[in-house]
Amino acid sequence: MPRATRLTTGGARTRKSIREAAVKLFYEQGYEATSLRGVAAEVDLQVGSLYNHINGKEDLLADIMISVMDELLDSVHDAVEAAEPTALARYEAAVGCHIRYHAEHAQQVFIGNSELRSLNEDNRTKVLTKRAEYENLFLRLVKKVAAETGADVIDPKIQAYSVLAQGAHVSSWYRPSGPKSLDKLVGTYIKLAVRELGLPAS
Amino acid sequence: MPRATRLTTGGARTRKSIREAAVKLFYEQGYEATSLRGVAAEVDLQVGSLYNHINGKEDLLADIMISVMDELLDSVHDAVEAAEPTALARYEAAVGCHIRYHAEHAQQVFIGNSELRSLNEDNRTKVLTKRAEYENLFLRLVKKVAAETGADVIDPKIQAYSVLAQGAHVSSWYRPSGPKSLDKLVGTYIKLAVRELGLPAS
DNA sequence: CAAAAAGCAACGTACGATAGTTTGTGAGTT
DNA sequence: AACTCACAAACTATCGTACGTTGCTTTTTG
Numbered sequence: 001m002p003r004a005t006r007l008t009t010g011g012a013r014t015r016k017s018i019r020e021a022a023v024k025l026f027y028e029q030g031y032e033a034t035s036l037r038g039v040a041a042e043v044d045l046q047v048g049s050l051y052n053h054i055n056g057k058e059d060l061l062a063d064i065m066i067s068v069m070d071e072l073l074d075s076v077h078d079a080v081e082a083a084e085p086t087a088l089a090r091y092e093a094a095v096g097c098h099i100r101y102h103a104e105h106a107q108q109v110f111i112g113n114s115e116l117r118s119l120n121e122d123n124r125t126k127v128l129t130k131r132a133e134y135e136n137l138f139l140r141l142v143k144k145v146a147a148e149t150g151a152d153v154i155d156p157k158i159q160a161y162s163v164l165a166q167g168a169h170v171s172s173w174y175r176p177s178g179p180k181s182l183d184k185l186v187g188t189y190i191k192l193a194v195r196e197l198g199l200p201a202s
Numbered sequence: 203m204p205r206a207t208r209l210t211t212g213g214a215r216t217r218k219s220i221r222e223a224a225v226k227l228f229y230e231q232g233y234e235a236t237s238l239r240g241v242a243a244e245v246d247l248q249v250g251s252l253y254n255h256i257n258g259k260e261d262l263l264a265d266i267m268i269s270v271m272d273e274l275l276d277s278v279h280d281a282v283e284a285a286e287p288t289a290l291a292r293y294e295a296a297v298g299c300h301i302r303y304h305a306e307h308a309q310q311v312f313i314g315n316s317e318l319r320s321l322n323e324d325n326r327t328k329v330l331t332k333r334a335e336y337e338n339l340f341l342r343l344v345k346k347v348a349a350e351t352g353a354d355v356i357d358p359k360i361q362a363y364s365v366l367a368q369g370a371h372v373s374s375w376y377r378p379s380g381p382k383s384l385d386k387l388v389g390t391y392i393k394l395a396v397r398e399l400g401l402p403a404s
Numbered sequence: 405c406a407a408a409a410a411g412c413a414a415c416g417t418a419c420g421a422t423a424g425t426t427t428g429t430g431a432g433t434t
Numbered sequence: 435a436a437c438t439c440a441c442a443a444a445c446t447a448t449c450g451t452a453c454g455t456t457g458c459t460t461t462t463t464g
Contacts, residue, residue, distance in 0.1 A: 014439085029319060030232070030234060030319055030320070032232060032234030033234045033320065035422075035423065035424085036423080036424065037422085037423085045440070045441095046441055046442070047424085047425085048425080048426075048440080048441075048442075048443090049439070049440045049441070052438080052440075053439090056425075057424065057425090114316055117230070117235070154393055155390050158387075158394070161368075161375075162364075162368060162371075162394060165367040165368050166363075166367050168367065168370070169363060169364075169366065169367030169371075173363075185360075188356050188357050192356070192361075192364060192398050195397050195398050196394050196398060198397060216413085237448075237449065237450085238449085238450065238451085239448085247413095247414070247415095248415060249416095249450085250414080250415075250416075250452075251413070251414045251415070253451075253452080254412075254413050259449095259450065259451090
C-alpha cells in the first residue's frame with residue numbers, strides 16, 4: 001500500500017498547512033519539545049515528506065518568527081499612518097494595534113517571544129533587528145507625544161517597554177472565548193498607556 | 203584511574219551546585235534544550251552521578267519553579283506587611299518588591315514564566331496554584347486602593363496583569379550592568395503603576 | 405584505640421527511545 | 435518524458451535513566 005491518494009487541495013497548500021501545524025505545536029509544546037514527526041502527523045504526512053517543503057526544523061521556526069515580526073511592523077505602521085495626525089492619536093493607534101495583534105495572533109507572537117534561543121545566530125540576528133526596529137517605533141512615538149503635549153514622561157524607554165510587555169502578556173492568556181470583547185480590552189490597554197504618560201484620559 | 207579526589211567543598215554543597223548550574227543552563231538554553239550531561243559538566247561530574255542528588259530532570263525543574271514562586275510570594279507578602287498601613291503604600295511596596303525580585307532573580311523567574319509546559323500535571327498544578335495566589339494578591343491590593351482612595355480603576359484584573367507583565371518583561375532584559383540603578387528602575391515602575399490607577403504621583 | 409562494617413557519592417558503561425535528516429523508489433500529474 | 439511529491443526505511447546523534455563498581459568517610463564494634 002504505497003501511498004494515499006493525493007489530497008484534493010493540491011500540493012500548493014501543503015507548505016502552508018505545515019506552517020500552521022508547526023505554529024500550533026510550537027505554541028502548545030514549545031519548539032524543542034515538538035518533533036517533526038508530530039508536525040507530519042498533524043498534516044497527515046510521513047516525516048521525510050516534510051522535506052519536500054521545508055529545509056529543516058529550524059527553518060520552519062525562523063520563517064514563523066520572521067514573518068510574524070514583519071506582519072507586526074506593517075500592521076502598526078499602517079495603523080499609525082491611518083490615525084489622526086496628532087502624536088497622541090498616533091500613539092494610541094499604535095498601542096491599540098499592538099494589543100489587538102497580540103490577541104489575534106497569540107500563538108505566533110508567543111512563539112516569537114519565547115523561542116529566540118532556538119535560532120542560530122543568523123536568524124536570531126534577523127529577528128532581533130526587526131524587534132529593535134519595533135521597539136524604536138514605540139520609543140519615537142512616546143517621545144513625540146512628550147514633545148507635542150508636554151507630558152511628563154518619566155522614562156521613554158521604560159514607557160515603551162511597558163507597552164511591549166503588555167502585548168507579550170496578552171498573547172499568553174488571551175482567548176477569544178473570554179468574557180471581555182476584544183475592542184473593550186484594547187480600549188482598556190490604550191487608556192492605561194495614556195495614563196502612564198501622565199496625561200488625563202482623552 | 204577510578205576517580206578524582208573528592209572536592210574540598212564536601213558533598214553537601216553538591217546538590218546546590220547542581221541546582222545553580224541547572225538554573226543557568228535552563229535560562230540560557232531552555233529546559234528541553236538542556237541536557238543533564240551539560241548540567242553535569244557544569245559541576246564537574248559524570249551524568250550518572252547527578253542521580254545521587256536528584257530524582258530526575260523534571261524534578262530539578264519543578265524544584266526550581268516551585269521554590270521561586272514560594273520566595274516571590276514570601277517577599278511580596280513581607281514587603282506589604284512592612285509598609286505603611288495605607289492601601290496605596292502597601293500596593294507600592296508590592297509593586298516595588300515584585301519588580302526588584304524579577305530583576306534580581308531574572309534567571310529563576312524567567313524559567314518560572316517560560317517552562318510551565320515542561321512540567322507534568324502534578325507539578326504544573328502546584329505552580330499554577332501558587333501563581334494564581336500571587337495574582338490574587340495583587341488583585342486584592344488594587345481593589346483596596348480603589349476602595350480607599352476612590353481611584354478610577356478601569357479594570358482591576360487588567361491592572362494587576364499589567365504589573366505582572368512588567369515583571370516578566372524586566373526579567374527578560376534586566377542586567378545588573380545596565381546604565382540605570384535598580385532603585386531608580388523600581389521607582390519608575392512604581393510611578394507607572396500608580397499612574398495607571400488614575401492617581402496623581404505621590 | 406584500632407579494626408570492621410556501613411554509607412555516601414562518583415565513576416564508567418549500557419540501554420532503550422526518540423530525534424532530525426537523507427535517500428532511493430514509485431505513483432500521479434502535466 | 436519530465437516533474438512533483440509522498441512513501442518507507444535507514445542513519446547517526448543524543449537524550450534521560452539505570453546499573454554495578456570503587457574508594458573515601460563515618461560509625462560501630464571488640
